[in-house]
Amino acid sequence: MQQISFYDKQPDEGDTEAELLSGLIARNKRIAPKFFYDERGSELFLEITRQPEYYPTRTEMKLLGETSSHLRSLIGDDSVLIEYGSGSSEKIRLLLNSLKPKVYVPLDISREYLAKAAEKIAMEFPWLEVRATCIDYTQDLDLPFSTDGRRVGFFPGSSIGNFSPEEAERFLGRVRRQVGDDGALVIGVDMKKDRDTLERAYNDRAGVTAAFNLNVLAHLNREYGADFDVTGFDHLAEYNADEGCIQMFLVAKEDQSVSFASTQISVEAGERIHTENSHKYSAEEFVSMAERAAFEGTEVWQDDNGWFSLFYFQAKAA
Template identity: 45%
Template sequence: MVPLSLAKSLASSPRSAEQCSADEATALFRADVLYGLSQPQKAVPPKYFYDEAGSRLFDLICRLPDYYPTRCELEILKARAAEIGALAGPGASLVEFGSGSSIKVRLLLDAMAAPAAYVPIDISGPHMRAAVTRLAEAYPGVAMVPVEADFTQSVRLPPLEDGRRVGFFPGSTIGNFTPEAATAFLAHVGDVLGAGSALVVGFDLAKDRAVLEAAYDDRQGITAAFNLNLLARINREVGADFEPSAFRHRAFLNGAESRIEMHLESVRQQEVSIGRHHFAFARGETIHTENSYKFSADAFLAMVRHAGWRQHAVWTDPKGWFAVAALERDGEGR
């Protein structure tokens, strides 16, 4: 991610997905998997969750009763949409890092004065294009410019109108990075958007262990299916021979690091092969698939300042479980 190692951020790829053919993207996926499974703590970057099946499962997760981040963030965005629209100004382009819920995007587009363009950047092309097709019907006056790319890498925006560029990074995805990696990513976003831009970013706040663990290990088993789908994708695209039934989903709060960790735990001793590469798993050994850091508002804003942004506003839901920050970057925009 950006210039960051997999060891720090659970993500790696030396090149931008927008620079890669399908074959090259598969080769990068394979390289990331081989590298991650070769580490003392086996790991696979969470960006690979989001194939078509994974994206559908994540949409279902966002509707679960115990998964509070989506509801809390929507509550904040609905209450503050007018302020975000005023921050954007007339004729702005909305650039979303990750093609998320179209409900959130609609709230912002509705609040913006004559938005010029919507630019989603996402590694999951089919899911993104389907969402853009629906939005294009609802907003015929807004240019829809999807970019299929790994937004953590070097991304070049397409030509846009002269209004302000407003980044949108909702859903607490910033928590998938270590704090150091998150700071670097926020600086990267500033470079992509340019001087004078704004950024609206959601981040999860530290809270009770029971609330957090229920959100990432739902009783319906949808998060487990989402996590295990990663193995099915590795089998299909990389040529591995994982038996998904030989692994189980684990999610727990690492209190010392203030993060939820997701793992896939081997339920027995086994060996997995990818071509000539063989990986032994002891019973109970895990593949670390995701971190989700939980921040204090002060810690998050200190990180933001180090990344070259300044605070415009920070809003929370009534329970104080989730926050949305509106940030600005100095300098004259386009």
């Protein structure tokens, strides 16, 4: 029999609107990447992962498939697996049969998509207790229920790269507190590599990443009553070597005046709205960061090109 519960901890709409407005009236306009993900954005992300240029997903899935039995020996039985930004929950499927956790806790900001993905997992794995929680993990990690069993965080997709290195270290520290002294973390991280490979991955020929980037404006129109002319922007993704990250922007093709939260916002032709950073690391840089956040006992697996790494970290006792 299916065992599924759904918890809604979405942030207050007023706070979200204030956060969006402060980014849109800033000198360098920005919209945080979490706003990509309404139901349409989550569908587009899944389509990105199927593009030939987007190497991270297939590389990470291969690593997960190859390491699942080793992960089982590290994690043990009856764990509580907490996935940050679970999306379609495709990757956890590769681990569930071998890890046999007691509870799976998918956390995601995209409520409807999360509910559907969690329902599918609960149907496919009827022995598993699924506790789906809609939450903004940049603001809140408190689970609205208690759990017994060893807590193991799962953070695939190199979503850690959306944080600056300082924010990423703080986030790892929060995860460490959430999993506790006997907890662990399995995390997938995109590695530094040549500019061409990186830029190709974020500029696929089918234009899916462009559609995903532009959907953030459509999302603001649909959910928050903005009136962006979505066709008046172009997608731009480029590698910033100084920052060590891919940066995505929407570039206005012409002047626009946009109404949002009772405010008129001017966007000039050529002006950029920054929508995402995706930081790349070396394995050594990432291990040092995790150690500063009180993890240890590292295991790391990489593909033959050294493009992507999967890490297992154990909590360092406080």
